[in-house]
Amino acid sequence: MTPVRTAQPVRPRLLVLRALGLGDLLAGVPALRALRRAHPGHELVLAAPAELAPVAAATGAVDRLLPASAPGRAVPRTLDWAGPPPDIAVDLHGNGPPSHRLLLSLRPPKLIAFAHPDLPGIEGPPWYPEEHERVRWCRLLRAYGIYADPGDLLLPPPGTVSPAPGAVVLHPGAGSPARCWPVERYAAVAAALRARGLRVVVTGGAAESDLVARLTKEAGLPDTDVFGGGLPFERLSALVAGAHAVISGDTGIAHLAVALGAPSVTLFGPVAPSRWGPPPDPRHRALWYGPEGDPHGRRPDPALLRITADDVLRAVGELPGARRT
Numbered sequence: 001m002t003p004v005r006t007a008q009p010v011r012p013r014l015l016v017l018r019a020l021g022l023g024d025l026l027a028g029v030p031a032l033r034a035l036r037r038a039h040p041g042h043e044l045v046l047a048a049p050a051e052l053a054p055v056a057a058a059t060g061a062v063d064r065l066l067p068a069s070a071p072g073r074a075v076p077r078t079l080d081w082a083g084p085p086p087d088i089a090v091d092l093h094g095n096g097p098p099s100h101r102l103l104l105s106l107r108p109p110k111l112i113a114f115a116h117p118d119l120p121g122i123e124g125p126p127w128y129p130e131e132h133e134r135v136r137w138c139r140l141l142r143a144y145g146i147y148a149d150p151g152d153l154l155l156p157p158p159g160t161v162s163p164a165p166g167a168v169v170l171h172p173g174a175g176s177p178a179r180c181w182p183v184e185r186y187a188a189v190a191a192a193l194r195a196r197g198l199r200v201v202v203t204g205g206a207a208e209s210d211l212v213a214r215l216t217k218e219a220g221l222p223d224t225d226v227f228g229g230g231l232p233f234e235r236l237s238a239l240v241a242g243a244h245a246v247i248s249g250d251t252g253i254a255h256l257a258v259a260l261g262a263p264s265v266t267l268f269g270p271v272a273p274s275r276w277g278p279p280p281d282p283r284h285r286a287l288w289y290g291p292e293g294d295p296h297g298r299r300p301d302p303a304l305l306r307i308t309a310d311d312v313l314r315a316v317g318e319l320p321g322a323r324r325t
Helices: 022-027 029-038 050-058 098-104 133-143 183-195 209-219 233-241 252-259 309-318
Strands: 013-017 043-048 064-067 088-091 110-112 168-171 200-203 245-249 264-267 284-287
Touching (some): 013 029, 022 029, 022 050, 022 133, 022 252, 029 043, 043 050, 050 064, 050 233, 088 098, 098 110, 183 200, 200 233, 233 252, 245 252, 245 309, 252 264, 284 309
Parallel strands (some): 013 088, 168 200, 168 245, 245 264
């Protein structure tokens, strides 16, 4: 007798749009975990750049990454979504209307998104431009009856050993020139920290080789202390998790340090730490003089330039377990 095959129930799907960068994804972790808890039976699909798949997996909240991106971290024109519409779509990309419309084009029965005057059918909460990024998305979910904790942001420790345990990690690059502190100041910090007996290493993304090379040369660092070219996420995580401190501008590696509980000193400008900074914690120092400026500027922002090498060295000395010799 031929056995009767019964159809397997189709798992409902929840689609989240956040087609941005590393720091953006890490700032969205509390919201992603809240969605996971609220919908444990759904397949949670994250629309984000393909290179962030290891990061999405590390959150413990995402089942599958749907590759999605656009130049300048804009809203993708389309999503490569297959099959029936998602049962729930969540806009963690922006305040609309382009990101709202992209998700609505998939015809989800339910859309979780902020209200926008151009789309009166969406009954979400209002958007507050000055709100901290982690708080913003948790507030959105709470407006839809989903509890979300902005402090639920830590990642599990990486499974590999740091290639430079106990080193100070300098990361001179950022998403725009406005957020890049001058290389010569990083070099001055490197010289002073090495004089204290600390190992100093440099990291950089795949498109930041020139910047890394300049800092390496000015600081007189050996090739063994250079980790450029865009490290794989597991190796970068191990380096950050085992660091004495991570020093960078307001960019992805600063958020990674926070997520891994690594001591950090983050140099803010032109955007204030009240919008993107670490949570209150003695392990993290956010340097900021203000005022806010253009985050897409082509030169280092004046607020960022107000931060001196001495400011950074003082902040490093204030971190738990710092060497003050």
